Amino acid sequence: MCVTDKVRCSHGTRMMDKAEIISVYGPDLHWEHFEEAIGNVKAVGKDMKYRFFENYFDIPALVCCAHIVDILDEENGEPLKKYDFWKDVNHSFGENYIPTQFAKNAGWFFPRLKENPKTYLQPSSNGVKDWLKELKGDKRVVFLMTSSAIDFAGLVIEIVLGSDWRNYFDIYITDAKKPGFFTNNNKFKSIEAGIPGKEVNSLEPGKTYSGGNYADLMKFLEKQTRKSDPKVVYFGDSLCSDSFPAKVYGNWDVVLVLEEMEAEGYHPGSKDILEPKRKVPKHEVCLSTTNIKNLTALRWGTRKDSTQVNLNHCFPEELSYCCGFIQWKFISVIALPVFDRQELISDKEYLVC
Structure with a gap:
């Protein structure tokens, strides 16, 4: 797995060093399938060739896949040349999340949600x-x-x-x-x-x-x-299902609600309330510099882009895949960690997380 074409890569849960990344992706550190993957964002069902893990709901599956790679490599004694476990992971998605399972009260996800929805919602x-x-x-x-x-x-x-x-x-x-x-x-x-x-x-x-x-x-x-x-302003929490298609194919203005930003120190302050109207929101960062350094060093990193936000928030070497994807074709008018009467910015100021 490569989080970006230039920064951090892992094989299973093991992080790859620079020399290993170059041996796999070449000196330009470019994933040869990147353009094809971007073109596949809108694909669903049998047409889906690439699976994007993008938010709290499905990122646990990414970690699961990484551990599966670890297990298969350990059983083989060395990294495999090819991996063919996705069909099994995808089948487990169906067992748990396919819509018909709700009425059947089948799988693991829906029954537990229905038992006590206020625990999760x-x-x-x-x-x-x-x-x-x-x-x-x-x-x-x-x-x-x-x-x-x-x-x-x-x-x-x-x-x-x-x-x-x-x-x-x-x-x-x-x-x-x-x-x-x-x-x-x-x-x-x-x-x-x-x-x-x-x-x-x-x-x-x-x-x-x-x-x-x-x-x-x-x-x-x-x-x-x-x-x-x-004119349509659309609020969504998914890069691939909401922001990208709504902006690129629908030409809608998009507000991306990305709660992961909150974990990275981006918190709406008291001045974000809708009074007076047309006021551009300002935000407070509640993490210390030490916490930010620790956070950006963890595994596959954060979604922030230090070239676009205050350098106290993150660091130049920590450009993330998701941030680049948010910026690509300006698919979001604004990104927010939470939504509670936030005032839309009238002059289309692009804020990235």
Whole structure:
């Protein structure tokens, strides 16, 4: 695994030294499949050739894969020339996370979540709820879009926003299959008796749908706003499923909610609240220099880019893959560790984590 094409690489959990990295990637330290991997970001299902581990939800699987490499190498007495365990890891993903497992109460993940959801889910603050109401009251169209199926999404959002969660949105889209949502032609389906039903040709406000595609959603937004090509600001927490496709294929402005930033010392301060309006947020860093050094030295490092932020936050030699990916084609208008009534920056100032 190589975190960037120039900085840190590991084989399994063992970090590689500079000479070993050069022997694998050449003197230019360039991974020959990088461009192909970037082009594969939007792929889903059988078309997915590369798996991106990008957030708290799936990074444990990356560590699992690294340990599998260690075990296979130990059994072989030396590093293998080829590894063929991904199909088994992918099968375990299906056993635990495939949407149909929720209704069956099967696997490990869904049953434990359903037993005590409040152990794993944190309700939104009143600030977020008030902000959503303000958006609707200001004649904007507010939509909720998730790739989760209707049953799982319903459980999560009722804990997060409460039983009246429908009051915060004009339309609800489940099983969106992001990032493919932005490039495919899947039809929207109505939700009937809690499950996807018939295909629909147009969307109606106040209803819940399954699947769909970017083009049909934009038609709905144009109709509701009475504007051609309405401006969309999209909040998401995934680089590959939210930020990249929404910006590159949808031309939406994107706010990336990246909670890992909080662990790296980037904390919203008291001045970030929405008063006065149009105020550019300022942030406080709560980690000491020693803590930052320790953090950036850990294994595969952080997501920060010291060339773009205050050098007290991180160091030039610690440019991370994720930070470069965030910067690539400016796929985020702004990145935040948490969202609680944050004011959007009106002049598109690109802040990187």
